[in-house]
Amino acid sequence: MRTQGRVLFVLAVVLLLGSCSFLDETDAPTAPGPETERLSVGVSNAVETAPLRLAVSDGLFRRGGLQVELVELDDDDPIEALTEQRVDVVFAGNVTLFHAAATGTKITLQGEAYVAGTGSMALVTLPGSPYTDPSRLPAPRIAVPTPDGLGALTSRSVLRAAGVDPAAISFEVIPFDGMVEALREGRVDAAWMTEPHLTVAQKEHGALVLADCAHGATEDFPMSAYATTEEFGAAHPRTLALFRDLLAEAQQKGADDGTVRRALPRLADVDEVTASLVSLGTYPQVVHAERLQRVADLMHGSGQLTERLDVGALVPREELP
Template sequence: MATRANALRLVAVLMTCVLTASCSLFGSSPDGANADLERNLLRIGVAQVVDVAPLRIALTEKLFEKHGLQVNLVAQNNDSEAIKQLDTTLDITWASHVSFFREVTLGAQLQLQGEAYQAGPNSMALVTGPTSDYDDPGKRPTPSIAVNNQNDIGYLTTRAVLDTAAVEKGKIKFRDMPFGEMEKALQAGEVDAAFMIEPFITKAQRNIGAKILTDTARGPTLDFPMSGYASSKKFAETNPKTLKAFRDVLREAQQRAQANKLAVQDSLTSYADVDQSTAALVSVGTFPLSLNPIRLQRVADMMDTEDILSGRLDVQGLLPPGTTS
């Protein structure tokens, strides 16, 4: 039987545990569980697209704070430039998988940290002007198509979809321009169609009466993995616990976004330059909950087939150690 002295010593130890929050008997608090993060601040590059809505939801619902992280979302207009800012002004950036994989083949040392978005019906599409008679993908043998970048997802998926419509890939005339300038180009007849993603598709429909020529998430690009998040390998090697915390938050945020598409549409009004009525019409795809190498390999293999990559890229080598699905 414990003596009175022993009992008093036990009480003293327990009180110390409570006061210092260091006693494993009671478990650790959410903040304490992440006290050993290599760093608490993350600078993340984002664009004004539906894909990043879960990050906005995570900020609003303080999911990052619960994991001991402070996050600054930094607006970006160009995938390639955002990737080049890693390890300088950005720690993580959003971009299309096509952009990430192309930069890797050009020498960038990247590690994927999460999938952001997977295409759904009309979440990416070829769009025409309101008076255009271009009403069938195979109608024009040499169409002029606006894309945001000839090394990005628009170029890749447009070639694949028009190929199924018997349009020769070598005869497609691509023209680079920012998404925000495509409405004007369509109205002026400068291009036959423009590859757009949301919310730019819905904005063009409401602003100028644009029409969808074809969904570019069909046939070979059905449910196509569109975008994700990556850091440099250098940052990943020195901050594994911090990035694990980021991936945990991202997964929870993706779950919430997938379960509540209305919350996704509502969040657009805070960052994507759309009003409530426009946001309510935006088509929303899928928010993946994991890094799936088989799904992502599909993108790399199509890039190889379409000669955007010089050879086959093994996507598994870009995932964090131990990631299998």
């Protein structure tokens, strides 16, 4: 009887522990999911947004639990699209983003998009132009796609390094597809171009590089990023954390130049030859505040920002090292 009692006691303990374990497993709270499973992202420039576009088309975001809708902004103001809530997240040039932040727009950076590589942005001229050296003209006229954007910022930097007074440079706002004609007509002395427009101008019109704008103070220069409003970020922290994680995976795939080049003909209006010739930069996987600070500091030094901007304040706290 005593032995039988011990056996029954042991069985009771085993059953009790088993039931507790079962309850622990079934009643364990699960981590909350994203606040929304849909996210609209405003995009432009197919070269700089190539990894994101590929990840969306290949289903990476969908498999990760997020439906990302890409909204082509073309010539629309990305900051307006964001603040008017036409998109949840927007791709934009860092100069545009930092100018908006410095003038009161509350934004947070959700990921870097693109960092310039050698030859990925440059001042160009046409064959026969007398402007063959950056120091040759004391007051050059430069075509740029936007006023006070990355083109003006980097052009001032490389021309200053060549001995040109930045205050003497005049900028003409001309869309990329009109720059070659402006050069041909003599309305500007040089044009600031990025890929794939740069390679197209070289291949189809014999354009010559006057100065590489990813050189010297602007070598490995951060060109663009993804951002959202502080308000949207505060309301959707888990959604944006998931977006950042999946974007990092997408950007990692962008490290393979071959993958990007093969995709460009279907992502942008370029042929396979042009896609094989474009100069590519890099696609960062994380937001690097110190790297981005270079942009804000150059803007401050050139007078585009009246006060120094702390870029670290624009990065989600959990993303800071």
